[in-house]
Amino acid sequence: MAALSELLPVAAVVVDAPAADWREAVRRAGDLLVATGAATDTYTAEMIENVEQNGPYIVIAPGLAFAHARPSPAVLDTGMSWVRLAEPVAFGHEANDPVELVVGLAAKDASEHTAAMGALARLLADPDQARALREAPTPQAVHALLSGGRQDEEPRKAAARGGGELHKILTVCGNGVGTSLFLKQTVEGVLDRWGWSRSVTVEATDTISAKGKANEAVAILTSREIARTLGDVGVPVKVVEDFTSTAEADRVLRDTYDV
DSSP states (O other): OOOHHHHSOGGGEEEEEOOSSHHHHHHHHHHHHHHTTSBOHHHHHHHHHHHHHHOSTTEEETTEEEEOOOOOTTBOSOEEEEEEEEEEEOOOOTTTOSEEEEEEEEOSSSSTTHHHHHHHHHHHHSHHHHHHHHHOSSHHHHHHHHHTSOOOSSOOOOOOOTTOOOEEEEEEESSSSSHHHHHHHHHHHHHHHHTOTTTEEEEEEEHHHHHHHGGGOSEEEEOHHHHHHHOOOSSOEEEOSOTTOHHHHHHHHHHHHTO
């Protein structure tokens, strides 16, 4: 399974990039995916269309947008890009605008990049590491910091404690391979810290699949925009504003389990 530094090479990193609006910011992230052979220009258009159709749910934390679309023939190889903007731009997110960092993702499927997403989630959840990444003066400096992130050899798999009941939490986004997977990593980190990871499993999925899987879950965790799209699915739908915040994930989990 590819490491974060492999999926996000130096050539896919730019700092102080100009962008007039959110579309141009996403387009710059897409241009890097094209330049590094991860996708075609069509995928860039699909990333922009994703926001136009589903809203700015890809703005997963203050100042951070995670641009992506569904796996499609326009994705040539799984890869990521990193665009730090010269000036922040608005995406229309109620809580997390304006955006100064756009991370792009082109995924062949929902599994190849799991370890890399976990490493990125841990880096951005650490205030010192997140600050260093946002302030790194060159693409080489950004890549050096990304290379220092711990990589899991394989995705963590939750197993029911002997004889105990296994609970499921769904994290949901428009496509199931980007922001929902990022939030899954953050939530799993909190469950690990609680010692609950053998009793609660977290599954990242998309809006369509979530409606069918809702009856399997104790709760759905997602963005405000996706929560509106889902509507009433028969289980609690919890809004998370900052997908990088372990403190917010902790609070939402405590509210879910009344602890």
